[in-house]
Amino acid sequence: MLDVPLWLWGAFATTVVVALVIDLLAHRDTHVIGFREAALWSGLWVSLALVFGGVVFLVLGPTAGTEYTTAWLLEKSLSVDNLFVFALIFAYFRVPRAYQHRVLFFGVFGALVFRGIFLSLGVAVVGRFTAVLFVFAAILFYSTYKILRGEEETFDPGKSLAVRLLRKVIPVRDEYAGAKFTVKEAGRRVGTPLLAVVAAIEAADLVFAVDSVPAVLAVSDEMFIVYTSNAFAILGLRALYFMLAGLLDRFHYLSHGLGIILSFIGVKLILQASHKMISEDVPEIPSPLSLAVIVVVLTVSVVLSLRRPPEGNSKGNSRADPEP
Numbered sequence: 105m106l107d108v109p110l111w112l113w114g115a116f117a118t119t120v121v122v123a124l125v126i127d128l129l130a131h132r133d134t135h136v137i138g139f140r141e142a143a144l145w146s147g148l149w150v151s152l153a154l155v156f157g158g159v160v161f162l163v164l165g166p167t168a169g170t171e172y173t174t175a176w177l178l179e180k181s182l183s184v185d186n187l188f189v190f191a192l193i194f195a196y197f198r199v200p201r202a203y204q205h206r207v208l209f210f211g212v213f214g215a216l217v218f219r220g221i222f223l224s225l226g227v228a229v230v231g232r233f234t235a236v237l238f239v240f241a242a243i244l245f246y247s248t249y250k251i252l253r254g255e256e257e258t259f260d261p262g263k264s265l266a267v268r269l270l271r272k273v274i275p276v277r278d279e280y281a282g283a284k285f286t287v288k289e290a291g292r293r294v295g296t297p298l299l300a301v302v303a304a305i306e307a308a309d310l311v312f313a314v315d316s317v318p319a320v321l322a323v324s325d326e327m328f329i330v331y332t333s334n335a336f337a338i339l340g341l342r343a344l345y346f347m348l349a350g351l352l353d354r355f356h357y358l359s360h361g362l363g364i365i366l367s368f369i370g371v372k373l374i375l376q377a378s379h380k381m382i383s384e385d386v387p388e389i390p391s392p393l394s395l396a397v398i399v400v401v402l403t404v405s406v407v408l409s410l411r412r413p414p415e416g417n418s419k420g421n422s423r424a425d426p427e428p
Contacts, residue, residue: 106164108328116156116332120216123152123339128209134202134283142346149340156336160329167391171324174395175333178323181365181402182316183337184358187345189308197301206283207298208342211305218310219334222317227327237377240318244370247315251363266307267300276300319366322373323394354409361405368397 127145131137153176161169194204229236270276274286276295281287285299320330348355372394378386 106168106326106328108164108326112159112163113328115159116335119152119156120335120339123149124209124213131205131209134206136201137205137346139347142343142349145343146340146347149336149343153333153336153340156332160332168324168326168329170391170395171326171329172333174391174398175320175323175330176337177395177398177402178365178369179316179320179334179337180340181398182319182362183312183341184344184355185362186308186312186341187348189312190305190345191349193301193304193308197297197304199298199301200280203280203283203298205342205346207301207305208345210302211309212338212342214302214306215309215338216335218306219313219317219338220331222313223320223330223334224327226317226321227325227330230321230325234377234380237322237373240321241370241373241377243314243318244366244373248363248367248370251359251366266303270295270300270303274299315366318373319369322369322376323391354413355406357405357409357412358402361401364401365398368401369394 154173157169157173157176160172190208193199194207199207274293274295276297276299277287277289278297280298281296283298284296285302286293286295288294316334320334324330372389375386375388379388
């Protein structure tokens with residue numbers, strides 16, 4: 105178990121809160137975020153994540169630092185599929201581009217909370233029942249199977265369970281009211297389509313957690329490592345979306361790369377569980393090797409995508425069907 109000093113947890117929480125406040129204040133006015141602005145913010149989030157990784161390396165040691173970097177890069181790569189779903193949801197609800205950042209801000213905030221809950225449960229379960237790692241590996245292999253078969257996922261944001269439940273709790277009007285999530289009509293509070301969009305995005309993230317949580321737990325079972333790496337990856341997701349909006353179709357080999365990464369992590373989980381439960385002679389895949397494999401696969405996927413443009417307008421396939 106890592107002996108994480110309390111001040112390091114405090115430094116992480118302070119960094120996240122301050123960065124979110126600055127981000128929110130910088131986008132008080134609703135405006136369309138262009139490539140240059142998105143690239144600057146994306147660079148900021150990546151820099152924060154890497155600087156924090158350096159602090160982890162210095163304070164907790166090289167093993168913890170490598171595990172943090174590997175988990176952050178893994179979550180960053182797996183979260184690319186979220187971008188496709190964001191684009192689908194925005195198109196379905198016809199969200200004006202000027203309001204999209206506000207929606208994603210609250211979507212990311214909810215994701216931070218839910219990921220914290222899921223990761224806490226995952227760490228607790230793995231600590232008590234090592235055999236669950238085999239189940240996690242099976243989930244990742246199934247996701248790889250769907251990706252490599254090219255199965256087309258169907259997702260109707262308006263019919264997702266989260267949106268249907270929201271409409272039962274509060275009426276949702278058809279027209280937008282600026283950047284407001286709720287308005288008063290005839291003396292009662294009703295939701296705007298932006299509220300339904302947030303519900304759809306949160307629901308999609310819950311489904312993607314089915315893959316990302318088992319994957320990151322293969323890298324480390326330390327709550328500090330898995331949560332901080334997930335948090336920094338999620339925080340940079342909004343800027344990454346606006347930076348790559350309109351370019352997602354070009355990275356058509358990326359889904360195959362993610363499938364290879366998921367299957368590799370699945371093998372890592374099996375070896376890890378076998379080492380603990382069957383025999384210590386069973387080798388484990390070290391974190392530096394995991395980091396190297398992820399970097400190489402992502403690099404090759406991006407390079408191939410750019411060198412071999414996709415035929416037609418196919419957007420590729422998503423890892424999961426966000427229908428919770």
